[in-house]
Amino acid sequence: MKRIENYDLSARNTFGMKVKCALYIEYDTVDELKSLDYKALPQPLLHIGGGSNLLFTGDFPGTVLHSNVKFLKYVDMGLDEVLVTAGAGVVFDDFVAEVSGQGLWGAENLSLIPGEVGAAAVQNIGAYGVEVKDIIAGVVCLDTKDWSKTIFKTPECAYGYRDSRFKHEKGRYVITSVLFRLNRRYSPRLDYGGVRAALEGHDLSALKPSEVRDAIIGIRRAKLPDPAELGSAGSFFKNPVIPREHFERIAEGNPVAPHYDLPDGTVKVPAAWLIDQLGFRGQREGGAQVYEKQPLVIVNATGSATPAEIIALEQRIIAKVKEKYDIVLHPEVEHI
Ligand SMILES: Cc1cc2nc3c(=O)[nH]c(=O)nc-3n(C[C@H](O)[C@H](O)[C@H](O)COP(=O)(O)OP(=O)(O)OC[C@H]3O[C@@H](n4cnc5c(N)ncnc54)[C@H](O)[C@@H]3O)c2cc1C
CATH class of the missing domain: 3.30.465.10 (Uridine Diphospho-n-acetylenolpyruvylglucosamine Reductase; domain 3)
Incomplete structure (x- = not known):
């Protein structure tokens, strides 16, 4: 079992955020995990995998757990x-x-x-x-x-x-x-x-x-960007699901608006399309950038983007999509 205090999480999140946690524990067996005195560990606790769906918004004050159980x-x-x-x-x-x-x-x-x-x-x-x-x-x-x-x-x-x-x-x-x-x-x-x-x-x-x-x-x-070369957490936003009347209003001005009709009568609209329509492709906020090849992805373009820059870009996108389409985008990436 690995146990490291004040641990640098940069290599443990594919966005490459340079953040630390108070304690990092990597266990090799389930018995090792069971042997931990959870209450005595710095709180809160967070179990991670490859950190590919996470945005650390700052240093994590508690314990990060990771499984090395590989069979x-x-x-x-x-x-x-x-x-x-x-x-x-x-x-x-x-x-x-x-x-x-x-x-x-x-x-x-x-x-x-x-x-x-x-x-x-x-x-x-x-x-x-x-x-x-x-x-x-x-x-x-x-x-x-x-x-x-x-x-x-x-x-x-x-x-x-x-x-x-x-x-x-x-x-x-x-x-x-x-x-x-x-x-x-x-x-x-x-x-x-x-x-x-x-x-x-x-x-x-x-x-x-x-x-x-x-x-x-x-x-x-x-x-899609290869996390080993360009930091990201994949699709940043979920595809919104809206009532059919709402979609029809959007389609009036955009007859080719892509969409999927869902069995319950609602409509799923690709968030990538909404973001692209608003000209966000390639736009930056410091080191954070909307990926040129797929606007649903935000990348750490410089390798040194900060959580604040990523969040600023996220908020700009959410505000514009709300203003133009009256749709609230929700992140798929979990903010920690
Ligand atoms: C370039 C790129 C492309 C991607 N493409 C896709 C795609 O096509 N489809 C898709 O669905 N996703 C995609 N993703 C998102 C991501 O790969 C998935 O969400 C993946 O399952 C996250 O796995 P992880 O091990 O990195 O988990 P993490 O991001 O570390 O954690 C994800 C969640 O799982 C919890 N968790 C982790 N391990 C455990 C455990 N053992 N027990 C309990 N809880 C646990 C964490 O607390 C967290 O809530 C992409 C990401 C990137 C960077």
Whole structure:
């Protein structure tokens, strides 16, 4: 177990914010985690993964916990279905690479999403028509109330769009491992975001999960910043959902406004489009910048952007979108 006081978190958040925490603890086993005297640690407590959905708004006065529990185990090799369990500290994309390489379907559309397995189950990460809840069979946690082991089946996780019970009961459960259900049966999902087009020239009837993975990696690399080169936390805002009448007012002046009709009659509007319409692409606030290739992403363009600069840019965007479209954007990135 690693235990470091006054710890520099720069390398632990993909935005690259230069902030510190009073204490950083990285545990290698679940027993080490259980052995901690939570009440005696500097408060508050924050469990992080890869720090790829976080914006630290300043130094953190308490304890930051991080799992180094890394294992991958094939627990049931049925005829079609295969159950795999992964430690919360496994890099999510390492898991995707492994199972896709084994010819198992289900995870490939989630290729190259930064972060770790534990947080993926908190966030219900999604991309290219798939959400991680689609392949989760169960989530193993420690309940910090009494350190009991609790296993939630997928319906008990209350999954929604980038949402779960773990977000609403933040701090109560530490996820220690996740059970995934994958499939040997040919089941690619190609009808989303240019995946099919990226596979042109491939024999679609004989595709392998690793080919879909490679196509998705290609698409993502072309439009999203690599956190190793340019700091960001991915999509900064959630896509707003508005009443149909509201959308129709927007569409009067913009007949090509992109949107998705939802089953309940409301309309989801891409936040990237709203931001782009207002000319924010490339705009800066000190070292913070709206990413040129994808205006939903705010990047740490200089490597030395401060939390205050990122928040100033965020607030400018929120104010303008509200003024022009009467829509309040909400950040997807968690502010700490
Ligand atoms: C370039 C880029 C692209 C991205 N693309 C996508 C995308 O396509 N789709 C998508 O959904 N997201 C995307 N993201 C966002 C991000 O990758 C996901 O939200 C990811 O799941 C965060 O994982 P993490 O390990 O970094 O978690 P962190 O950001 O460290 O934490 C996220 C949350 O999980 C909690 N948490 C972490 N570990 C545990 C644990 N073991 N137990 C309990 N709680 C825990 C934290 O307290 C926090 O609330 C992108 C981010 C970047 C930087």
